[in-house]
Amino acid sequence: MAKTVAILSQKGGVGKTTTAVNLIASIGAHGKRVLLCDSDAQGNSTSGFGIDKRSLKYSTYDIIMNNVPARDVIITTKFQGVDVLPSNMNLAAADLELVNIKGRESKLKNALLPLYNNYDYIFIDCPPSLGLITLNALCAADTIIIPIQCEFYALEGLSQLMATVRQVKRLYNPMLDLEGVVLTMYDGRLNLTQQVVAEVKKFFPKKVYASVIPRNVRLSEAPSFGMPVMYYDKNSRGSQAYEALAVEFLKQNKTR
Numbered sequence: 001m002a003k004t005v006a007i008l009s010q011k012g013g014v015g016k017t018t019t020a021v022n023l024i025a026s027i028g029a030h031g032k033r034v035l036l037c038d039s040d041a042q043g044n045s046t047s048g049f050g051i052d053k054r055s056l057k058y059s060t061y062d063i064i065m066n067n068v069p070a071r072d073v074i075i076t077t078k079f080q081g082v083d084v085l086p087s088n089m090n091l092a093a094a095d096l097e098l099v100n101i102k103g104r105e106s107k108l109k110n111a112l113l114p115l116y117n118n119y120d121y122i123f124i125d126c127p128p129s130l131g132l133i134t135l136n137a138l139c140a141a142d143t144i145i146i147p148i149q150c151e152f153y154a155l156e157g158l159s160q161l162m163a164t165v166r167q168v169k170r171l172y173n174p175m176l177d178l179e180g181v182v183l184t185m186y187d188g189r190l191n192l193t194q195q196v197v198a199e200v201k202k203f204f205p206k207k208v209y210a211s212v213i214p215r216n217v218r219l220s221e222a223p224s225f226g227m228p229v230m231y232y233d234k235n236s237r238g239s240q241a242y243e244a245l246a247v248e249f250l251k252q253n254k255t256r
Helices: 016-029 044-048 060-065 089-097 104-118 132-140 158-171 191-203 217-225 237-252
Strands: 003-007 034-038 082-085 121-125 143-149 177-184
Touching: 003 016, 003 132, 016 034, 016 044, 016 082, 016 121, 016 143, 016 177, 016 217, 016 237, 034 044, 034 104, 044 217, 060 089, 060 104, 089 132, 104 121, 104 132, 132 158, 143 158, 177 191, 177 237, 217 237
Parallel strands: 003 121, 003 143, 034 082, 034 121, 143 177
Antiparallel strands: none
């Protein structure tokens, strides 16, 4: 039975999709069966695995809005252990189209249910907003991972984000829990970085991963080649950081 993890941030540019693609690739390389459900209309995690989002027959939009079986949408990638439910700009309309649909918050969860026995982990790359697609992701998830960049505005909006998570937990998904917080764009030479780390650890006691993700050119380059960084440059600092994060994640979930 798969554990479902939503990777969530209401802010763009914090390393959310970078974390989704590279953490999933590293977990797959450890022999786990992993599904990425791309629920961001930008489709960046889809293209991050080398999938052409412009030529899709079906996408995540179709499993949510048109009841297309998820198994008919899944794309098996060339990367070990990783399958993808791809996304494209069609999904941008779903937030509006879901408004008047009964049970709108559970559409994604119901679509993913038939897949649970096929994978060890299902990761959902959420859009950088707190709309109905994100609500669907939170209703489908067992836990959430929050990437936070080590910059001045790091904690801005986190109170609203966590208030949304608490509301979803109270109204729709009482089992929803925080898996962990990933510090991204880390530069240990800067005093500001140390200050942000201290604040984040105060905000999320015992939930911040020891593995941190540095600023790294290879991490930025890899998506343009349609591959996770571990396949683009395994020896880069970015690749080693996500490998360490994957090991830490799997150790915390060693009973699975």
